[in-house]
Amino acid sequence: MLSNPVYDPFQILTKIYSDGAHVKQAITDTYIEEQYRSRTVRIVYGVLENDGYLDFCIRHYAPKAPKLAVRILLKISLYMLMYMDKKRYMVTDCAVTLCKKLGKGGVSGFVNAFLRRFDRAEVDGALPQGTEGEALKTSYPLYAYKKLKKEYGDRAFSIAAAGSKGVTVRFERNAEKYADRPHIKTPFEGVWIFDHFVRDEGFDEGEYTFQSVGSVAICDVVSPCKNLLDSCAAPGGKSVLLAKKCGQVTSFELHAHRVELIRQYKRRMGVENVTEYEKDSAVFDPEYAEAFDAVLCDAPCSGFGTVSENPDIKLFRKEEDFVGLKKAQTAILDNVAKYVKKGGALYYSTCSLFESENDGIVSAFLKTHCEYEAAEIKSPLAHDKKKHGLQFLPDTAYGAGFYVCKLIKK
Numbered sequence: 001m002l003s004n005p006v007y008d009p010f011q012i013l014t015k016i017y018s019d020g021a022h023v024k025q026a027i028t029d030t031y032i033e034e035q036y037r038s039r040t041v042r043i044v045y046g047v048l049e050n051d052g053y054l055d056f057c058i059r060h061y062a063p064k065a066p067k068l069a070v071r072i073l074l075k076i077s078l079y080m081l082m083y084m085d086k087k088r089y090m091v092t093d094c095a096v097t098l099c100k101k102l103g104k105g106g107v108s109g110f111v112n113a114f115l116r117r118f119d120r121a122e123v124d125g126a127l128p129q130g131t132e133g134e135a136l137k138t139s140y141p142l143y144a145y146k147k148l149k150k151e152y153g154d155r156a157f158s159i160a161a162a163g164s165k166g167v168t169v170r171f172e173r174n175a176e177k178y179a180d181r182p183h184i185k186t187p188f189e190g191v192w193i194f195d196h197f198v199r200d201e202g203f204d205e206g207e208y209t210f211q212s213v214g215s216v217a218i219c220d221v222v223s224p225c226k227n228l229l230d231s232c233a234a235p236g237g238k239s240v241l242l243a244k245k246c247g248q249v250t251s252f253e254l255h256a257h258r259v260e261l262i263r264q265y266k267r268r269m270g271v272e273n274v275t276e277y278e279k280d281s282a283v284f285d286p287e288y289a290e291a292f293d294a295v296l297c298d299a300p301c302s303g304f305g306t307v308s309e310n311p312d313i314k315l316f317r318k319e320e321d322f323v324g325l326k327k328a329q330t331a332i333l334d335n336v337a338k339y340v341k342k343g344g345a346l347y348y349s350t351c352s353l354f355e356s357e358n359d360g361i362v363s364a365f366l367k368t369h370c371e372y373e374a375a376e377i378k379s380p381l382a383h384d385k386k387k388h389g390l391q392f393l394p395d396t397a398y399g400a401g402f403y404v405c406k407l408i409k410k
Contacts, residue, residue, distance in 0.1 A: 006076050006094045007101075008032050009043040013072050016048070016312060023048060023312045038196070046079045048311035049163070052139035054078050060123050061114055070107055073098060077115055092116060137161070143319040144304060147354055155395070159353065162394035164308035167197040170211045170241070172269065174202065186398065187380035188216050193398055206269045211237045214305065214392050214400030217381045218298065218349045221390070221404050222246075225293035225345070231281040231336045232298050234258035236265035236274070242296070243271045250292070251276040282331040284338060294345040295336045299329040301350035301357050305401020308394060322356065329361050337369060340409045346372065349404040353393065355386075358403040362388045366407075375406040 008030070015026040023044065032040050047054065054075045058066070066074065077095045080086040092115040099108040127133045135145035138160035148156040169178075171190040184193040191213060202208055219238050222228070224245040233239045233251035239262060243249045251274055253259045262276040279285070281297075302325060303313045333348055340346050348365075350357050366372060366388075374388040382396040389405030 003033055003036055004094050004098055004101075005036065005039060005043070005080070006073065006098050008036065008040040009047070009076050010072060010098060012040070012044050013047060013076065014069070016044075016315075017068060017072055020316065023310065043076060043079060043084075045311060046083055047075045048315065049308075050079065050083070050139050051075070051311070051315055052136055052141070054139075056127070056136050057118070057120075057123050060126055061118060062110075066107070066110070069102065069104065070099075070111065073111060074114060077111075078118065081115070081118070082120055088115065134160070139314060141314060141317070141319075144302075144314075144317070147356075151353075151355055152393075158395040159393055159401070162308065162399055165398040166193045166195050168193050168211060168213050168216075168398070169197055169208050170216060171208045172206060174207045177202070177207075184398070186213050186216075188213070188220060191216050204268065209237065209240075209265075209269060211241070212306070212309065212400055212402075213381065213398045214351060214402030216241065217379055217383075217392060217397075217400070218296075218347070218402060218404045220381075221377050221379060221406060222294065222296060222347055223345060227291070227293045229288070229292045229295045229336065229339055230298070231295055231332065231339075232300065233276065234261050236262035236276075238296065238298060239274050239276075240266055240269050240271050243273050246294070247273065249274045252279040252281050254278070254280050282328065282335050284335050288339045290339065290341045292339050292344060293341055294347065295340050296347045296349065297333050297336050298349045299332055299357075299361075301325060301329065301352040302354065303351055304353050305351040305392075305394065305403075307401075308399040322354075325357065326361070329357060330364065333361065333365055334369075337365070337372065337407075337409075342409055344409050345375070346407040346409065347404060348389070348407065349402065351400075351402050353391075353401045358391065359386045359388050359405070362405050362407070371410055372407045373410060375408045377404070377406045379404075 012026045012030045015021040057078055058074055073095055077091050080091045096108045096112050099111055127136055131149055134157050135142045140160045169192055175190055182195045215237055219241045226247040228246040228249050230239045230251045234253040239249050239251045251262050256278050259276050259278045266274045302317055307313050337346055348362055379390055383390040383392050389403055392400050392402045394401045
């Protein structure tokens with residue numbers, strides 16, 4: 001019996017749209033036909049990446065919004081039609097069959113008619129001009145696209161449209177085993193980007209790990225030291241990488257289950273000089289006052305620099321969230337600054353594209369912390385130089401949007 005390619009993506013996307021589940025967790029928590037896993041994952045990510053545009057397509061032909069289950073079904077079908085070049089009759093048949101299987105036979109006629117008359121050229125001709133149209137084409141929330149446009153001008157569309165370049169793998173050893181697979185070498189030693197990469201026993205044996213090129217770039221900026229604090233450390237990628245050039249790494253993480261992620265990560269990679277604690281980095285602990293040569297503050301942020309890997313951010317991140325994020329970023333940076341020794345370094349980083357979360361936070365910090373000053377930093381990864389730090393952007397940095405700044409305690 002042939003598999004219905006719509007079914008597994010429908011189960012996963014229902015958890016995301018209906019329950020607010022994160023995409024990676026929803027995939028993990030759903031039984032998927034293993035032989036079709038790559039197809040299912042592609043459809044799920046593709047629908048989320050193009051959510052805003054797919055919504056516009058549905059609104060164009062269905063002024064009265066269909067119920068959520070039907071919208072999800074239509075989004076999957078439209079993605080298969082437009083981005084996977086599947087035959088219209090096949091996609092329509094699969095969608096109608098699933099409608100009936102889900103007990104929604106009453107709308108199968110509507111789904112059938114919708115997919116048969118859908119015309120992408122007609123929809124594209126109806127897209128609004130200017131900023132609103134660009135936001136729809138890239139499926140960016142309008143408020144976020146306006147922020148991009150304000151900060152980056154005409155480059156905003158290129159930044160928003162930039163997708164993932166593939167799967168980034170950081171090798172500890174035996175990279176040559178995988179050299180015959182199509183890949184790009186990044187400016188960082190042992191960090192390659194593959195078109196496709198299926199995890200094998202090398203992952204469990206600590207030969208390699210999956211780590212974004214932006215995360216590696218942040219670690220590359222950090223200077224070697226004896227004693228470093230990674231103050232927002234889960235899942236542990238930066239802590240483990242920094243352990244290669246720092247004598248001892250202390251990792252703070254707010255939630256117990258995420259502390260366990262750090263513990264599992266370091267064990268898998270065979271790292272022994274990382275010590276993890278469940279601790280709130282926004283709350284001062286006198287035990288750590290001026291205790292570290294360096295502190296990395298990889299602050300919680302909007303995450304818009306990683307939408308190519310986490311497309312559900314575009315669905316769930318709201319404009320009002322930025323107020324709370326600014327408070328958290330400021331509180332954590334203010335607090336961990338007290339943990340740096342005189343003459344030590346404080347690194348502030350995010351996976352955000354926006355000045356309000358990056359240079360803006362650092363500028364406000366420097367106004368109230370005269371004991372700190374910004375230091376010059378460099379990176380081999382393409383970047384824009386800001387007033388205080390470096391901004392990596394998705395259209396030139398392999399899809400990664402990260403920020404990092406180095407401050408010295410005088």
